[in-house]
């Protein structure tokens with residue numbers, strides 16, 4: 001798997017292998033021969049994976065200049081420069097400036113929990129008229145609307161970009177699965193889980209966050225309407241495969257006891273729900 005050449009860290013080899021199966025292999029219908037935007041592309045690993053899987057063209061956008069340089073070196077070495085247009089800058093500005101770009105699919109991988117303005121980002125992605133969006137992110141395991149806010153260090157290359165010099169922390173938010181579903185509907189997209197069925201996962205230890213239902217690969221596809229009445233069936237199917245207890249998330253009386261521990265206390269005050 002050439003994707004592994006992007007990271008010299010043997011510890012994440014198996015994790016990348018499992019993620020690739022769900023992010024790329026499970027979504028070939030919206031990758032092969034398609035035009036793609038890869039936001040927050042870091043060293044370019046998923047842009048390359050898209051091209052390797054048969055994408056027609058990828059526009060990558062990344063805020064850290066050293067990571068873009070790294071990505072370009074990889075693309076040169078792997079001879080895929082003609083298929084990937086690398087862009088450096090703030091992804092919000094770039095999406096705003098490129099609203100009329102003609103693409104099929106957007107990769108939003110590993111960035112949706114390094115931000116606090118989730119709906120703004122979703123709107124910017126939706127304005128490109130992309131038919132599909134793949135989001136891979138940490139979430140709060142709950143079907144009530146909520147955001148768990150925490151701080152992270154913007155000096156680390158995988159985190160939010162700093163807003164000012166010497167900034168030591170930036171606030172970032174994990175939104176709940178229920179909130180993502182409703183925001184997606186509001187922009188005319190379905191929001192379905194890509195299967196992380198533990199029976200099909202070879203290296204569970206390396207993907208424990210997925211195995212706890214705290215991280216997910218999610219696929220949004222354009223729909224005609226602004227509500228998807230079947231949402232419960234496929235979310236329930238998937239969550240129950242991860243842990244049978246998670247069926248309680250679909251019952252108002254048991255929801256709070258199986259939701260994510262990061263949010264349990266604040267749930268008592270949460271009145272808006274997806275039900």
Ligand SMILES: C[S@@+](CC[C@H](N)C(=O)[O-])C[C@H]1O[C@@H](n2cnc3c(N)ncnc32)[C@H](O)[C@@H]1O
Pocket residue numbers: 039040041042043045046061062063064067089090091092108109110111114157158159160161
């Ligand atoms: C966790 S990494 C994800 C990398 C890659 N998409 C993946 O899944 O492996 C998050 C990336 O987002 C970039 N980033 C964070 N905020 C950004 C912004 N506002 N504009 C552009 N890039 C940003 C960071 O520099 C970092 O490379």
